């Protein structure tokens with residue numbers, strides 16, 4: 290029997306390891322390793338745990354209908370995985386275990402140990418590439434080094450992608466349906482995940498992709514920065530848990546854009562570029578393992594005199610900074626488990642720059658709250674915002690919450706949606722933190738003076754002798 294080990298790839302469609310296992314003759318089975326203690330150690334919050342678990346249940350049904358039983362092993366921590374998988378494989382006369390590669394440090398260690406345990410028992414182990422369109426480790430500069438600058442990475446990436454466009458794998462052909470094996474007695478922690486926002490299942494993810502491409506893609510370059518609009522795909526949780534493959538996303542954008550990667554519809558080009566950011570951060574994670582240890586990619590920035598998280602951090606977490614757009618973003622995160630990209634940048638910069646609080650505290654808080662929490666993109670976004678990454682915002686670029694509100698939410702539509710106490714306050718006052726009408730509504734006074742806070746962070750970075758990175762930010 291061939292066994293497919295599902296991890297962050299909870300789907301039957303376009304799944305490299307599943308397709309490889311099914312290409313062999315003979316029975317195929319699936320396994321998922323439930324490891325709640327490990328998830329918590331990786332800062333997964335209740336929403337992510339719940340989203341993943343409900344997709345495991347959906348996958349189990351889907352696989353059973355295709356004749357593939359999915360077993361769920363409960364081991365709490367990954368250190369117990371090699372022995373548990375070996376015992377399971379031996380009990381089920383498995384010849385070979387197939388899995389899709391993951392690139393962070395703990396994941397690689399787990400896989401190396403599992404491969405060893407299996408091989409010692411005479412069981413095969415095949416790792417397939419699946420997570421990105423271009424495999425991490427295969428794009429190099431002329432001098433053979435990993436890319437550190439997004440613009441250069443994107444050019445090399447596009448050149449490679451043009452010569453090898455997305456090749457997708459069909460879901461396996463159905464065999465006689467089976468009854469799925471029993472589940473362990475486990476429930477995810479209770480959470481308020483809105484099923485209307487985040488429906489469960491591959492069909493829901495495919496429907497969302499199709500609707501987005503059909504109705505929003507051509508306007509994406511204009512709408513994507515306006516948080517009050519439904520201008521982005523909101524596919525991130527499905528990509529982060531692998532309910533949808535990134536190849537399907539690229540393929541759908543290419544079909545819509547008549548096969549063009551970087552010409553044709555400006556919306557399609559911009560969306561493709563965002564997906565390439567996802568590729569970039571995954572490649573960085575593979576090439577710079579310190580990311581998974583939360584180290585700064587620009588080592589000199591480790592010496593920034595970050596302030597300890599105290600009351601200021603709590604106010605930021607609670608969306609009580611006194612800056613309406615920052616607070617609306619933080620409250621969107623807390624109530625929905627997702628935050629618009631423009632606001633992720635703004636809120637992250639506010640913490641790291643205006644409050645000068647170590648970005649790692651914000652990275653952890655985001656991860657605990659986000660339904661789409663994913664190490665490479667979350668760390669990449671945080672290091673970009675804190676100017677500690679390889680191709681980050683220059684340290685002197687500090688997004689002003691007032692200017693950003695004036696550009697991207699001038700009428701306060703988004704702020705009023707998430708900060709109910711400001712629902713009746715006129716737009717002009719919303720753009721002036723500390724305005725008497727805001728205070729009269731019970732909303733807090735601004736927690737920092739923007740000018741002084743900006744000067745403080747510039748001073749902190751100048752003290753390192755930091756120089757701006759080579760390329761302008763996206």
Ligand SMILES: Cc1cc2nc3c(=O)[nH]c(=O)nc-3n(C[C@H](O)[C@H](O)[C@H](O)COP(=O)(O)OP(=O)(O)OC[C@H]3O[C@@H](n4cnc5c(N)ncnc54)[C@H](O)[C@@H]3O)c2cc1C
Nearest residue numbers: 521522523524525563567630633637662663666667670671
């Ligand atoms: C501080 C910070 C933290 C972030 N944390 C995460 C995270 O934990 N998980 C996550 O998936 N994304 C993260 N992002 C990236 C981005 O904000 C989200 O991917 C995006 O908002 C998801 O919305 P969407 O699916 O509508 O994206 P769309 O705009 O429709 O983009 C399509 C897909 O491209 C990918 N993508 C888009 N922008 C980026 C980006 N800047 N970096 C990497 N991938 C991108 C995502 O997979 C996204 O679903 C973070 C960004 C910042 C600034």
